[in-house]
Amino acid sequence: MTDLLTLRDAHVVHKARTGGLFTRDRVFALTGADLTIAAGETVGVVGESGCGKSTLAKVLVGVQRPTQGTVELRGKDLWTMPPAARRQAVGTGTGMIFQDPSTALNRRLTVRQILRDPLDVHRRGTPAQREARVRELMSLVGLPKVLADALPGQLSGGQRQRVAIARALALEPELVVADEPTSALDVSVRAQILNLLLDLKERLGLALVFVSHDIQTVRRMSDRVITMYLGKIVEESPAAEITDAARHPYTRALFSATPGLLDPIEPIPLIGPVPSATRPPSGCPFRTRCWKATDECARTMPDFATNGAGAAHRYRCHHPVAAGETTRELVSQAKDSA
Ligand SMILES: Nc1ncnc2c1ncn2[C@@H]1O[C@H](COP(=O)(O)OP(=O)(O)OP(=O)(O)O)[C@@H](O)[C@H]1O
Numbered sequence: 001m002t003d004l005l006t007l008r009d010a011h012v013v014h015k016a017r018t019g020g021l022f023t024r025d026r027v028f029a030l031t032g033a034d035l036t037i038a039a040g041e042t043v044g045v046v047g048e049s050g051c052g053k054s055t056l057a058k059v060l061v062g063v064q065r066p067t068q069g070t071v072e073l074r075g076k077d078l079w080t081m082p083p084a085a086r087r088q089a090v091g092t093g094t095g096m097i098f099q100d101p102s103t104a105l106n107r108r109l110t111v112r113q114i115l116r117d118p119l120d121v122h123r124r125g126t127p128a129q130r131e132a133r134v135r136e137l138m139s140l141v142g143l144p145k146v147l148a149d150a151l152p153g154q155l156s157g158g159q160r161q162r163v164a165i166a167r168a169l170a171l172e173p174e175l176v177v178a179d180e181p182t183s184a185l186d187v188s189v190r191a192q193i194l195n196l197l198l199d200l201k202e203r204l205g206l207a208l209v210f211v212s213h214d215i216q217t218v219r220r221m222s223d224r225v226i227t228m229y230l231g232k233i234v235e236e237s238p239a240a241e242i243t244d245a246a247r248h249p250y251t252r253a254l255f256s257a258t259p260g261l262l263d264p265i266e267p268i269p270l271i272g273p274v275p276s277a278t279r280p281p282s283g284c285p286f287r288t289r290c291w292k293a294t295d296e297c298a299r300t301m302p303d304f305a306t307n308g309a310g311a312a313h314r315y316r317c318h319h320p321v322a323a324g325e326t327t328r329e330l331v332s333q334a335k336d337s338a
Pocket residue numbers: 014015016017027028029047048049050051052053054055056277
């Protein structure tokens with residue numbers, strides 16, 4: 001597989017939203033992310049709320065500039081390009097689908113206008129070809145032709161998300177990033193939208209980055225799963241290995257807490273809440289809640305280690321879960337150390 005997009009040591013630091021106008025507090029939303037997305041693969045991103053999943057997604061599609069590090073699309077560094085070249089590379093090479101299509105789509109534009117807009121901005125083909133592309137996009141995502149002149153407010157939530165998906169695909173990108181694409185939708189239409197994404201990915205050979213709280217869905221949709229904790233990528237694993245062969249204690253704890261995934265096993269109990277991204281712990285950020293943590297974990301964050309010979313499964317931990325260790329065993333270890 002060829003590399004499509006590469007992040008190297010990407011950091012995003014925000015000024016804290018709380019703490020008043022003159023606060024110097026900084027939020028470490030993404031810290032030292034290294035990641036390569038290959039053409040045609042689906043990468044799932046999991047982690048608790050606030051761990052930096054959306055920030056990572058925005059960095060991948062060039063919406064968020066990293067405060068440090070590089071983002072290369074097909075080997076070209078996005079943030080050293082002139083702005084016009086970056087807009088062209090990002091606009092045509094990537095597409096983004098947001099959580100809530102009600103806010104992501106312009107309420108005053110019809111479906112036809114929404115889908116024409118990227119074609120007009122990037123001057124794709126003749127006006128007649130653009131109209132034909134709009135019809136093609138609507139059919140690709142299963143929207144009836146009669147909806148071309150409808151406004152987003154006249155559509156159902158599922159139809160709106162189909163419009164958002166069609167818009168993301170308008171310029172035939174190689175990479176689509178979907179950030180919680182079904183969480184604002186009725187449960188009844190979620191499966192339809194997920195199946196549509198999977199189908200489009202296969203038909204168009206897209207690379208897909210899929211961000212979700214829904215771990216079961218991420219596992220089903222993805223070839224590879226990335227676990228994030230407090231701004232850091234702590235594990236990368238083939239999806240087939242993630243549930244009971246994950247090596248990072250946090251990944252195991254996260255999956256053990258997913259209802260229905262490992263039942264009847266109880267969740268691995270973690271100590272205390274997630275620390276603030278304003279003051280992340282030294283060393284490994286998970287160490288304050290980890291039952292395996294030692295002094296070494298407070299001193300340093302280890303580099304990635306690989307699982308056996310293959311580099312496909314990587315994790316950053318001083319005390320990884322042993323191969324073959326069951327979640328039941330981890331539950332009792334965590335209880336004993338509490
Ligand atoms: N523009 C911003 N200004 C200040 N802090 C921000 C900004 N955007 C995100 N953050 C903070 O950065 C951290 C990471 O946020 P992010 O939205 O990437 O997490 P997330 O994993 O996607 O969360 P969720 O699952 O709740 O959407 C959080 O602490 C968040 O509050």
